[in-house]
Amino acid sequence: MGMHYFATTPAEIDAAVRVLYEEARFYRWFPTATDSYDAFAASDPIAVSELRGIAERMLVAAAQARSWARRV
Numbered sequence: 478m479g480m481h482y483f484a485t486t487p488a489e490i491d492a493a494v495r496v497l498y499e500e501a502r503f504y505r506w507f508p509t510a511t512d513s514y515d516a517f518a519a520s521d522p523i524a525v526s527e528l529r530g531i532a533e534r535m536l537v538a539a540a541q542a543r544s545w546a547r548r549v
Contacts, residue, residue, distance in 0.1 A: 481538035485533055494525070494531035501528075 498514045501507045507524075511517045518525045 483537045483544070485536040485540075489536055490529055490533050494528045495535055497528050497532055 495514050498507070500518060502509055502511070507517065512519070
């Protein structure tokens with residue numbers, strides 16, 4: 478079997494990164510003073526880029542796991 482690339486859409490990544498952001502605020506990984514993801518995104522584009530990368534890798538890993546589970 479060949480290697481498959483599991484693409485994610487920008488909307489999927491955005492949804493996942495918003496969940497990550499809310500969890501990060503809850504666990505105080507980020508300052509709780511930031512009122513919203515949008516305000517955070519405007520103030521720290523590097524952190525948002527890193528969160529988007531994490532979210533995308535998580536979504537790809539989940540898609541791979543689903544694909545592997547179907548083969549078993």
